[in-house]
Amino acid sequence: MKIILLGSTGFIGKEVLNQCLETPAITSLIALSRRDLPEAATNPKLTVVIMEHFNSYPDSVLEQLKGADACIWSIGTYDWDPVVEIEYPEAFQKALLKVLDAKKTFRYIYLGGAFTEPDQEKSLWFFSEGRHVRGLAQTNFLEFGKQNQNVKTYVVRPAAVLAKNGSALLRCLLWIVSVRTDELAAVMADLAVNGGDEQVVGNEVIVDRGRKLIR
Numbered sequence: 001m002k003i004i005l006l007g008s009t010g011f012i013g014k015e016v017l018n019q020c021l022e023t024p025a026i027t028s029l030i031a032l033s034r035r036d037l038p039e040a041a042t043n044p045k046l047t048v049v050i051m052e053h054f055n056s057y058p059d060s061v062l063e064q065l066k067g068a069d070a071c072i073w074s075i076g077t078y079d080w081d082p083v084v085e086i087e088y089p090e091a092f093q094k095a096l097l098k099v100l101d102a103k104k105t106f107r108y109i110y111l112g113g114a115f116t117e118p119d120q121e122k123s124l125w126f127f128s129e130g131r132h133v134r135g136l137a138q139t140n141f142l143e144f145g146k147q148n149q150n151v152k153t154y155v156v157r158p159a160a161v162l163a164k165n166g167s168a169l170l171r172c173l174l175w176i177v178s179v180r181t182d183e184l185a186a187v188m189a190d191l192a193v194n195g196g197d198e199q200v201v202g203n204e205v206i207v208d209r210g211r212k213l214i215r
Contacts, residue, residue, distance in 0.1 A: 005071070007074035008033055008037060011161075016074050019188070020072070025193045071096070071192075072189070080134060108144070108152065109154045109156065118138055157203060161184055163180070183211055184206060187201070187206050
């Protein structure tokens, strides 16, 4: 199974990369990255495609994307930059349509957040602009799936994401709502391989499914 990964160096993306490399069903992983990844030197199923920027996909990159079965999008920003959050996914989706195999289902997983707000008119008490930007990105992502019948989209919306080897005390305090990076990454990799019943995967499902997958 061939998977495309965007966002392999961030807090969550690093663990998504690790989970994909450790998943036997994933036999080829194409990581689009601004810089090389050390894992490529030791794992033959990882191919790193160096990207100058993520709003243009030349033929050489498109060639690497051909035959892919799924994509995991974990690119994001802490300041909710609309170029990264909105324009980058749109550019990638236009490129993706050029290489998709219309005869098979393509799974497309997007890393969102529990507090993003799709309703652009709704008043919010905190982080209003950022939550609306991420909400619009989620809406656009789901719309891409509606417009392309062979694309199955999934949005994961975690709440409190803790480091894999983070504070045990913090983990206990946030036990009900928190998910570790490896658990969240395992859910995303599993969705890419096996899909799921829910298109929008909420925090409660992520926590339960992630802990089961890691165990």
